[in-house]
Amino acid sequence: xxxxxxxxxxxxxxxxxxxxxxxxxxxxxxxxxxxxxxxxxxxxxxxxxxxxxxxxxxxxxxxxxxxxxxxxxxxxxxxxxxxxxxxxxxxxxxxxxxxxxxxxxxxxxxxxxxxxxxxxxxxxxxxxxxxxxxxxxxxxxxxxxxxxxxxxxxxxxxxxxxxxxxxxxxxxxxxxxxxxxxxxxxxxxxxxxxxxxxxxxxxxxxxxxxxxxxxxxxxxxxxxxxxxxxxxxxxxxxxxxxxxxxxxxxxxxxxxxxxxxxxxxxxxxxxxxxxxxxxxxxxxxxxxxxxxxxxxxxxxxxxxxxxxxxxxxxxxxxxxxxxxxxxxxxxxxxxxxxxxxxxxxxxxxxxxxxxxxxxxxxxxxxxxxxxxxxxxxxxxxxxxxxxxxxxxxxxxxxxxxxxxxxxxxxxxxxxxxxxxxxxxxxxxxxxxxxxxxxxxxxxxxxxxxxxxxxxxxxxxxxx
Amino acid sequence: xxxxxxxxxxxxxxxxxxxxxxxxxxxxxxxxxxxxxxxxxxxxxxxxxxxxxxxxxxxxxxxxxxxxxxxxxxxxxxxxxxxxxxxxxxxxxxxxxxxxxxxxxxxxxxxxxxxxxxxxxxxxxxxxxxxxxxxxxxxxxxxxxxxxxxxxxxxxxxxxxxxxxxxxxxxxxxxxxxxxxxxxxxxxxxxxxxxxxxxxxxxxxxxxxxxxxxxxxxxxxxxxxxxxxxxxxxxxxxxxxxxxxxxxxxxxxxxxxxxxxxxxxxxxxxxxxxxxxxxxxxxxxxxxxxxxxxxxxxxxxxxxxxxxxxxxxxxxxxxxxxxxxxxxxxxxxxxxxxxxxxxxxxxxxxxxxxxxxxxxxxxxxxxxxxxxxxxxxxxxxxxxxxxxxxxxxxxxxxxxxxxxxxxxxxxxxxxxxxxxxxxxxxxxxxxxxxxxxxxxxxxxxxxxxxxxxxxxxxxxxxx
Numbered sequence: 001x002x003x004x005x006x007x008x009x010x011x012x013x014x015x016x017x018x019x020x021x022x023x024x025x026x027x028x029x030x031x032x033x034x035x036x037x038x039x040x041x042x043x044x045x046x047x048x049x050x051x052x053x054x055x056x057x058x059x060x061x062x063x064x065x066x067x068x069x070x071x072x073x074x075x076x077x078x079x080x081x082x083x084x085x086x087x088x089x090x091x092x093x094x095x096x097x098x099x100x101x102x103x104x105x106x107x108x109x110x111x112x113x114x115x116x117x118x119x120x121x122x123x124x125x126x127x128x129x130x131x132x133x134x135x136x137x138x139x140x141x142x143x144x145x146x147x148x149x150x151x152x153x154x155x156x157x158x159x160x161x162x163x164x165x166x167x168x169x170x171x172x173x174x175x176x177x178x179x180x181x182x183x184x185x186x187x188x189x190x191x192x193x194x195x196x197x198x199x200x201x202x203x204x205x206x207x208x209x210x211x212x213x214x215x216x217x218x219x220x221x222x223x224x225x226x227x228x229x230x231x232x233x234x235x236x237x238x239x240x241x242x243x244x245x246x247x248x249x250x251x252x253x254x255x256x257x258x259x260x261x262x263x264x265x266x267x268x269x270x271x272x273x274x275x276x277x278x279x280x281x282x283x284x285x286x287x288x289x290x291x292x293x294x295x296x297x298x299x300x301x302x303x304x305x306x307x308x309x310x311x312x313x314x315x316x317x318x319x320x321x322x323x324x325x326x327x328x329x330x331x332x333x334x335x336x337x338x339x340x341x342x343x344x345x346x347x348x349x350x351x352x353x354x355x356x357x358x359x360x361x362x363x364x365x366x367x368x369x370x371x372x373x374x375x376x377x378x379x380x381x382x383x384x385x386x387x388x389x390x391x392x393x394x395x396x397x398x399x400x401x402x403x404x405x406x407x408x409x410x411x412x413x414x415x416x417x418x419x420x421x422x423x424x425x426x427x428x429x430x431x432x433x434x435x436x437x438x439x440x441x442x443x444x445x446x447x448x449x450x451x452x453x454x455x456x457x458x459x460x461x462x463x
Numbered sequence: 464x465x466x467x468x469x470x471x472x473x474x475x476x477x478x479x480x481x482x483x484x485x486x487x488x489x490x491x492x493x494x495x496x497x498x499x500x501x502x503x504x505x506x507x508x509x510x511x512x513x514x515x516x517x518x519x520x521x522x523x524x525x526x527x528x529x530x531x532x533x534x535x536x537x538x539x540x541x542x543x544x545x546x547x548x549x550x551x552x553x554x555x556x557x558x559x560x561x562x563x564x565x566x567x568x569x570x571x572x573x574x575x576x577x578x579x580x581x582x583x584x585x586x587x588x589x590x591x592x593x594x595x596x597x598x599x600x601x602x603x604x605x606x607x608x609x610x611x612x613x614x615x616x617x618x619x620x621x622x623x624x625x626x627x628x629x630x631x632x633x634x635x636x637x638x639x640x641x642x643x644x645x646x647x648x649x650x651x652x653x654x655x656x657x658x659x660x661x662x663x664x665x666x667x668x669x670x671x672x673x674x675x676x677x678x679x680x681x682x683x684x685x686x687x688x689x690x691x692x693x694x695x696x697x698x699x700x701x702x703x704x705x706x707x708x709x710x711x712x713x714x715x716x717x718x719x720x721x722x723x724x725x726x727x728x729x730x731x732x733x734x735x736x737x738x739x740x741x742x743x744x745x746x747x748x749x750x751x752x753x754x755x756x757x758x759x760x761x762x763x764x765x766x767x768x769x770x771x772x773x774x775x776x777x778x779x780x781x782x783x784x785x786x787x788x789x790x791x792x793x794x795x796x797x798x799x800x801x802x803x804x805x806x807x808x809x810x811x812x813x814x815x816x817x818x819x820x821x822x823x824x825x826x827x828x829x830x831x832x833x834x835x836x837x838x839x840x841x842x843x844x845x846x847x848x849x850x851x852x853x854x855x856x857x858x859x860x861x862x863x864x865x866x867x868x869x870x871x872x873x874x875x876x877x878x879x880x881x882x883x884x885x886x887x888x889x890x891x892x893x894x895x896x897x898x899x900x901x902x903x904x905x906x907x908x909x910x911x912x913x914x915x916x917x918x919x920x921x922x923x924x925x926x
Contacts, residue, residue, distance in 0.1 A: 030780030091782055094679070160780050187684075201683060205781045214745035216557070216896040220664060220866030221650075223796050224766035225757045227750035230791075231704065231769050237694060238701030282677035285821040287690035294688045303687035306694050307784050312771035313792060317493030317623050318668045318829040319554055320794055320867075321770050321895050328693070329776060331783055333686050358750040366781040403683030404783075432681040432784050 002390075004139040004451045008444065015135050015447065016118075016440065018048065022087075022127050023105045023120040029065060029088035029160045038156050041087045042066045045154050048134050053141030054152060060172075064164040065156030069175070072141070072150045079461040080149035081454065082178035082417065083137075084407075085130025085185065086158030089122035090432050097434035107440065112191055112428055117437040124438035125431035129184040129423060130154055132443060136450035147458035151178060158185075161205065161367025162407045169414045178417050179461070180380040181408075182453065184446060186401055186423030191439065193271065194388040196381060197421035199400035200408065201302070202334030202371035204343040208351060209327045209362040210236070216312075217322040226322060227358035230311045233326040236354055240304055244290035247304045247332075249350045255337045259300045267295055270397060280428065298402040303333040329366070333402060340368030340406075369406020372419070379460035380420035387452035388422070391445060422453065465853075467602040467914045471907065478598050478910065479581075479903065481511065485550075485590050486568045486583040492528060492551035492623045501619050504550045505529045508617050511597050516604030517615060523635075527627040528619030532638070535604070535613045542924040543612040544917065545641035545880065546600075547870075548593025548648065549621035552585035553895045560897035570903065575654055575891055580900040587901035588894035592647040592886060593617055595906060599913035610921035614641060621648075624668070624830025625870045632877045641880050642924070643843040644871075645916065647909060649864055649886030654902070656734065657851040659844060660884035662863035663871065664765070665797030665834035667806040671814060672790045672825040673699070679775075680785040689785060690821035693774045696789040699817055703767055707753035710767045710795075712813045718800045722763045730758055733860060743891065762863040766796040792829070796865060803831030803869075832869020835882070842923035843883035849922075850915035851885070854908060885916065 008015070027041040028034040042059050045068045049057045054070030065088065073080075092102035100106045105120035118128065133152070140146045153176060157163050169176060186197040212229040213222070242248050272295055278286060288297035297303075311326030313319035332343055348363040355361040374381060376398050388396040401421075408419045424446040430436045471478070490504040491497040505522050508531045512520045517533030528551065536543075555565035563569045568583035581591065596615070603609045616639060620626050632639060649660040675692040676685070705711050735758055741749060751760035760766075774789030776782035795806055811826040818824040837844060839861050851859040864884075871882045887909040893899045 030782060031778060091776070091778055091780075093776060093778060093782070097678070159782075203683075203783070205783070207781075212744075212746070215560070215893065215898075217744070218866060218895040219766075219768045219770060219794055220666075220796055221864065221890060222761060223768045223794075223865060224764055225749055225751050225761040225865075226744065226746065227748075228768045230772050231700060231767075234697040234769065234772070235701030235704070238698030241694065241698070281680070281689065283675070283689065283821060284823075285690075285819070286688055287819065287821040288688050298685060298688040301687055303682075304694075305682045305686045305691045305785055306697065306775065307682060307782060308775035308777045308786070309693050309697070309789065310773045310777040312769065313554070313556060314771045314773040314790075315494065315554060315556060317554075318670075318792065318794070319493065319556070319622075319770060319895065320666070320668070322768055323771070326772065327777075329781060331682055331686075331781070333683055356748070356750065358746060358748040360747075401684065402686060402688075403681065427684060430678065431684075432782065433679040435678075 002448065002452060003143050005448055007139050007142055008447055012444065019128060019131050019443065020105045020118065022131060023118065023122055024103055026103045027088050027156065028091050029157050030091050038065050038088055042068050042156055045087050049152055052134050052138035060168065062164040062168050067165070067168050068152065068154040070152040072146055074146055074149055078148045080151060080178040081457065082151045082153060082176060082181045083133045084181050084183045085133060085154045086126045086156065087130065087154050088156045088159050089127065090125070090159050092121045094434060099435055112426060113439040113441065116440045118440060119435055119437040121436055123436050124425040124429040125436065126158065126185045128438040128443055129425065129446065132184060132446035133450055135447045139447065140451050140454065147454055151176065163367060165407050166410050169410060173414060176415055178415060181411055181417050181419040182380070183405065183419055183421050184423045185405055186403065186421045187425035187427055188423060189271065189397060189399065191426065192392065194392040194394055194396040195399045196384045196388065196396045197401045197423060198376060198398045199373040200371065201402050201404050202338060202340050203331060203369040203404040203406055204334060204340045204347065205331040205366040205368065206344060206347060207327065207329050207364045207366055209325055210355070211325045211360040212358065213322065213324055216324050219320040219322045222322055227356060228322050229326040229359055230323055232356060232359050233328060236351065237306055237328060239354060245288055247302065249347055251346045252343065255339065256302060257336045264296065268293065270295065270399065299400040300335055302335050302338060304330065306330050333404065334371045336371045336373055338371060340370055344368060367406065369404045370409035372408040374418045374420065378418055380418065380457060383453050383457035383460050384420055384422045386456040387449050390452050391449040465911070465915060466606050468911055470602050470605055471910055475907065482591060482594050482906065483568045483581065485594060486581065486585055487566055489566045490551050490619065491554050492620050493554050501528050501551055505531050505619055508550050512615055515597050515601035523631065525627040525631050530628070530631050531615065531617040533615040535609055537609055537612055541611045543614060543641040544920065545614045545616060545639060545644045546596045547644050547646045548596060548617045549589045549619065550593065550617050551619045551622050552590065553588065553622050555584045557897060562898055575889060576902040576904065579903045581903060582898055582900040584899055586899050587888040587892040588899065589621065589648045591901040591906055592888065592909065595647060595909035596913055598910045602910065603914050603917065610917055614639060624832065626830065628870050629873050632873060636877060639878055641878060644874055644880050644882040645843065646868065646882055646884050647886045648868060649866065649884045650888035650890055651886060652734065652860060652862065654889065655855065655857070657855040657857055657859040658862045659847045659851065659859050660864045660886060661839060661861045662836040663834065664865050664867050665801060665803050666794060666832040666867040666869055667797060667803045667810065668794040668829040668831065669807060669810060670790065670792050670827045670829060672788055673818065674788045674823045675821065676785065676787055679787050682783040682785045685785055690819060691785050692789040692822055693786055695819060695822050696791060699814065700769055700791060702817060708751055710765065712810055714809045715806065718802065719765060720799045727759065731756065733758065733862065761865040763798055765798050765801060767793065769793050796867065797834050799834045799836055801834060803833055807831060830869065832867045833872035835871040837881045837883065841881055843881065843920060846916050846920035846923050847883055847885045849919040850912050853915050854912040
């Protein structure tokens with residue numbers, strides 16, 4: 001048992017209670033209606049950092065939602081770790097599919113979480129995971145302090161593309177100076193299969209609007225003679241994948257780095273059952289780019305997904321209308337070395353080009369993020385491997401994830417530091433979905449593992 | 464001036480006031496929330512028929528919304544006219560595009576209505592138009608009575624496919640027995656270009672649902688490996704038209720009657736400006752089936768239009784989700800001799816067949832209606848030509864409309880009578896759209912023309 005572990009054991013109830021209270025605040029950054037709650041959450045996080053023992057804690061204003069900063073400087077000669085996380089959450093829609101209200105956390109047992117999981121929006125992504133760092137830090141502070149300098153930067157706009165974090169980081173380069181960034185906002189392969197994420201996909205997110213007639217029309221009187229924006233938008237979207245499910249946007253694959261046969265062979269060894277995957281999602285078949293496995297399609301290959309579509313009459317019954325416009329939200333996941341701005345540009349050109357002259361097309365970029373890779377020879381990665389081995393009793397598997405944390409490339413550019421992605425969630429935790437949850441055991445495994453990482457990292461940096 | 468005209472002139476204000484009051488009741492048959500208002504409207508219509516001088520007025524129950532019946536039998540030897548109309552209206556969505564609330568009628572001048580038009584949902588379709596018949600009937604009753612027997616049948620489910628009118632008509636064949644049916648639920652070519660509708664398109668309306676995974680998924684973790692129901696639905700919809708905008712549903716055109724070159728040449732003579740059409744709708748181009756003109760595409764050719772589509776995240780901002788399902792409402796306008804049930808069946812087969820194995824597809828039929836044609840040699844048509852010539856001072860043009868009144872074929876089958884479509888609306892009246900309106904002059908031209916039709920029809924039947 002590590003010296004922190006007994007402290008954690010004897011404060012378990014409170015550590016759980018505090019997370020549950022944090023989950024009750026609907027800090028939905030995408031919806032302006034929740035502005036007050038997002039801002040309140042920043043204040044609550046700041047208070048937790050102060051109680052945990054951080055110095056110079058401030059709720060720092062940005063053009064958007066604030067960043068919560070705090071630090072513990074143990075020595076100018078010691079290495080410095082920047083802990084990054086986010087206190088904002090995804091919208092809970094579709095709310096009717098939640099078994100319990102998204103902002104009234106409940107603990108229930110599941111097959112994968114026999115000791116119980118906390119069901120709430122943000123339970124895993126990312127309140128449950130960043131809060132592990134606050135509690136791990138508290139454990140260190142109460143048991144002899146941290147072996148390295150620690151800085152916290154907890155933001156409130158990750159779920160809307162970290163719109164102002166670049167602004168903040170650029171203005172605070174010195175304050176945020178660090179040797180490595182530590183983040184828990186990813187998952188591991190299974191409850192007893194620790195893994196560390198070494199690569200993430202990038203993102204380009206756009207909203208498109210196709211406009212036909214200047215008003216809604218009667219589909220009987222005008223149908224057949226006027227371009228129907230929903231039909232046209234559907235056809236345009238349909239044309240974005242070919243018969244092999246390759247993306248047809250011109251130039252889309254130009255900068256995609258092919259992954260070596262060796263690395264693909266390594267990936268194929270990860271424990272994965274296509275049948276279990278299909279069964280868990282109730283699918284008769286998987287789907288995707290010809291020539292790649294399911295794991296490859298979800299990690300080393302770029303994608304194009306419509307995240308939302310709407311237009312015309314969507315109420316009860318039948319309305320015979322030709323809508324004036326139709327809209328869709330479209331996101332593309334990117335892999336090294338695709339550049340999100342470049343991809344947004346070529347998408348815009350392509351989408352405009354394929355539109356028939358009978359409609360008008362608008363493409364509005366939402367946000368983007370660069371794809372990212374950290375090598376397994378990085379001292380921060382080695383520290384994560386050591387810490388996870390110590391707490392799980394098993395070697396952690398390095399893996400690439402299909403998700404995106406758009407800000408990692410910016411950190412590297414502005415702060416010159418790599419990010420270590422040591423996450424404790426599970427794929428089945430339903431982040432971004434109804435009934436998001438986070439295993440109580442995962443939460444405490446994180447709180448126990450993080451101080452071990454700090455010790456191992458201090459060792460790595462000595463040697 | 465006809466003997467009715469001075470009566471109409473001196474009762475103008477009241478006739479307008481009564482219509483405005485009727486328009487204030489939101490009788491939206493598609494939305495169960497308005498049940499009370501729909502039923503109230505039936506009662507109000509019955510009271511108007513009684514005041515106008517009808518006998519045996521009853522609000523007749525059906526399995527759905529009631530039918531309002533009333534009659535004036537002048538002689539067992541006289542011919543009998545059944546006036547059909549509907550007191551229900553379309554939903555007002557999208558409500559934010561209305562310049563004034565849809566159920567608070569206001570009179571405003573427009574370019575095409577220099578004497579003012581009434582802006583309200585149902586102003587033209589069909590409250591304003593069926594109510595002309597009530598007021599025209601009152602004018603006849605106050606000035607010597609009707610030259611023929613008159614029956615009224617005003618229903619409350621036309622906008623949801625007249626779901627129970629077949630049930631009602633089949634049970635009341637004797638009561639509804641008639642020589643001809645007179646309907647004002649269509650338009651004319653222009654404010655001073657009277658026309659009479661001789662043909663209508665039929666309708667097949669379905670709702671489709673494409674289901675992928677059993678829950679919403681994170682598009683980063685699953686994107687690329689799981690069929691996205693919105694992408695798939697879009698591709699399926701996109702495939703329903705080929706590069707010449709022919710509909711690709713197998714067997715769709717099998718029963719389409721080709722219109723003779725002669726009739727097409729006649730249609731080409733109707734006053735129509737492609738430029739004005741495009742300008743009115745703010746379109747850079749029209750669109751449609753190769754080989755046909757705009758007028759032909761909107762009247763003698765069948766169509767397939769998506770009336771609504773929805774799925775995934777449609778709120779503000781960006782949510783990186785793969786939706787569990789996507790839905791669309793799709794309607795097909797049909798021409799003689801396409802059968803709506805047959806078309807619904809082949810659509811269902813086709814749509815199921817083109818779905819990839821990675822999704823599930825459901826197709827739910829909403830309602831249908833058969834295409835319809837009345838010859839210009841029918842005595843009811845000749846009476847309409849005489850009446851319109853007398854009131855407009857111009858020959859009326861026979862025309863085919865792209866819209867549907869699904870019940871006409873049923874009337875012919877059950878009652879053995881043809882329908883005469885003498886409507887007074889304009890294409891620009893925005894029926895089924897925001898800012899629906901009906902010209903005050905059109906309303907009174909209708910009230911004046913209808914008694915002339917009754918006189919002309921009595922004459923035709925004598926001869």
